[in-house]
Amino acid sequence: MDCLSFSSEKLCSSELFDSTDGEEMEEERIGSCAEDLEINPFDRLPFSSRYYKLLKEREELPIWQMKYAFMESLHHHQIVVVSGDAKTGKSSQVPQWCAEYSLAARFQHGAIVCTQTCKHAAVWLALRVADEMDVNIGHEVGYVVPYDNCCNNETILRFSTDEMLQREMMSSPLLNSYGIIIVDCVLERTVATDVLLGLLKDVLILRPKLKLIVITSPQLSSKLQAYYGSVPLVIVERKYRTEVVYTSGIQKDYFLSALRLLFEIHNSKRRGDVVIFLACEQEIGNAFWIIQQEGHNLNPDLGELVPIPLFPNEQERILKSNEEKPCKNYRRKVLLTTSLGESLVWSKTVSFVIDIGIQRRKVYNPRIRADAVVIQPISRSQAEMHQKILGTSSSGKCFCLYPEEFMEKEMKPLPPPKIQESNLISMVLFLKRMDIAGLGHCDFIDRPDPESLMQALEDLDYLAALDNDGNLSEFGIIMSEFPVDPQLSKSILASCEFDCVEEMLTIAAMVTAPGCFVNPPQGTEETAVTCRQKFLHPAGDHFTLINVYKAYKEASTNAISQYYDIEKWCQDYFLNCSALRIAEAIRTELVDIMRRIELPISAPNFGLNESVLGIKKALLSGYFMQIARDVDGSGNYLMLAHKQVAQLHPLSIYYNSSRIPEWVVFHEFSIAENNSIKIISAISPDLFMKLAPQYYFSNLPPSESKAILQEVINHLSPISAIDEGQNNIIEDREFEKCPETPAEQRCSIQ
DSSP: OHHHHHHHHHHHGGGGSOOOTTHHHHHHHHHHHHHOTTBOTTTSSBOOHHHHHHHHHHHTSGGGGGHHHHHHHHHHOSEEEEEEOTTSSHHHHHHHHHHHHHHHTTTTTOEEEEEESSHHHHHHHHHHHHHHHTOOBTTTEEEEETTEEEOOTTOSEEEEEHHHHHHHHHHOTTOTTEEEEEEOOGGGOOHHHHHHHHHHHHHHHHOTTOEEEEEEOHHHHHHHHHHHOSOOEEEEOOSOOOEEEEOSSOOTTHHHHHHHHHHHHHHTTOOOEEEEEESSHHHHHHHHHHHHHHHTTSOGGGOEEEEEEOOTTOSSOOSOOSTTSOOSSOEEEEEEEETTOGGGOOOTTEEEEEEOOEEEEEEEETTTTEEEEEEEEOOHHHHHHHHTTTTTOSSOEEEESSOHHHHHHHSOSSOOOGGGTSOOHHHHHHHHHHHHTTOOOOOOSSOOOHHHHHHHHHHHHHTTOBOTTSSBOHHHHHHHTSSSOHHHHHHHHHHHHTTOHHHHHHHHHHHHSSOSBOOOOTTOHHHHHHHHTTTOOTTBHHHHHHHHHHHHHHHHHHHHHHTOOHHHHHHHTTBOHHHHHHHHHHHHHHHHHHHHTTOOOOOOOBTBHHHHHHHHHHHHHHHTTSEEEESSSSSOEEESSSSOEEEEOTTSTTTTOSOOOSEEEEEEEEGGGTSEEEEEEEOOHHHHHHHSOHHHHHTSOOOHHHHHHHHHHHHSOTTTSOTTOHHHHHHOTTGGGSTTSOGGGSOOOO
């Protein structure tokens, strides 16, 4: 009877579909399915017993009661907004209902794609939905995330990160392969999500049969309705109310207060896992190690605390816990994440939530081209989401380490959109690419920061990605093909000119992946420094990363032939194995892109002096805006583009070294980490002047460093210098493009 009731409900939704020329065929299909209710309509195989077990669980979800209302709205409208609290089942059930809708229409308008802001969420949902639909992952249901594609031509429902769907629009601007697009996790307001929502407004006009489903929280639903006009709103209500406990005052040390509360919960002997929302990812790591160390001192009769770090911005979990070790006693999982990690919490055994109510966010400052850390309260919508994460259970508590008045008075209603706090150069490059397809106009929900937009356009102009009219140049089109920062893609293209493609691809992969060096446990710092000595290269950190990657690849090859553990090798050298695997996947994709667009890949010659010089030239071709000079000989570096002072990052080979280079090119400058520059390599000022666009140099603010560089220009040979004088350079911005310019000043791609 369970099968009968479900199949009837599922198939009756076909009554909502438009009457088309194929209506009689659909009625025949429904009739044939009704005769054999045990057959899965998606793969035409009998349902398994697990399907019926999961079906009962699905029917208990709060959203299940809204299925008919959703299907009716989907039938009559092109856009539907689904609003619901955390853990109501909207992210897992809505895509399945859309698949049922499209199945009855025989997918004549295309497949279904559901976007997520986090790779973990996309993969987990694909696995869960495939299980509930009783189909194989990678066939009827799959996922597409950075550097991992688990789909084929038969996939009808795919889960994707918002960035991956955005990149798919570059080759298919109207997304013609999809009939229904589901944009989930809109509350997080990532740059890619906002861009998708803006561009899809025009796509929906050009494709009247395309349908858009927007899944969000109640706090944002009214704004989305106003943004899209009079569209239906399906509201999902929770079954249970969570007991919320507030503190009487603000905690002076919220981090230690959260850990103390965790141990109190554990000592109370009440069963259930715990979720702790911390301020930043660094605190996740600190809490992980503290819980592991203190766990040995706990009463074994209480069970074991198993910390599980969930990093919203990491592509793989890096820290390893003893979660998989066999244990006879009770095991309490402690899920550690940030305010953005709510979508990563899938455990149904969570009974306690600890929310500190504070977040450390990175806000981009376009004037200094760096991220600054802002410590502030989370938004009211985030606090409510954290409190309602226990929505599938009638028991459990949420402990808020702040007073209730603090939530009402100090917390803003919604989190700020990332499009107003991020470096927009990649977004502007993408929109310029979309402009070629006629979709350059993007109606944003909230306007981007004007200063960041102007800086992004200026930087793209410096990188030769724009033509004289401000449109994307041919060089810019090639740059947009690479899923990396535009400065990095410029360096990759320049490496074709300087015969160091293999090495530059390795650098690109290593700086894009998470950091490869692991912070050593207490007491092993000296051993870690000794191990890193093996990889150091005197030319700089970029070259050191090449050595690390080469050693990892060699160890991986030996691991296959000699049957030893590559993870053990990484652990011995204090390297992050997960990060290196990601770097390997990134490099493979970059190589595939180079081959697809038929760019030359030079033979590796790392170690030769000519190779070192070529790599520095390639780096400077993209990162000439990130130059710093040591002003006092003690490692106090002054940024060339502004007057910020920074120190070397502790992981740099020059840190605590007696040989500190005067001029360096750096990959990242962060106020968030004690005003440090990361991944640096030594350069010479004359090399910089040969490769940096002259109109960029002319726009630099006056400084002692600029005066030194001006002297370099005056002493350069006629082959490398401009004979007309600096005044003509300032007036004529076409200098960089004139045929008399030396080859070193600009990378030319044939």
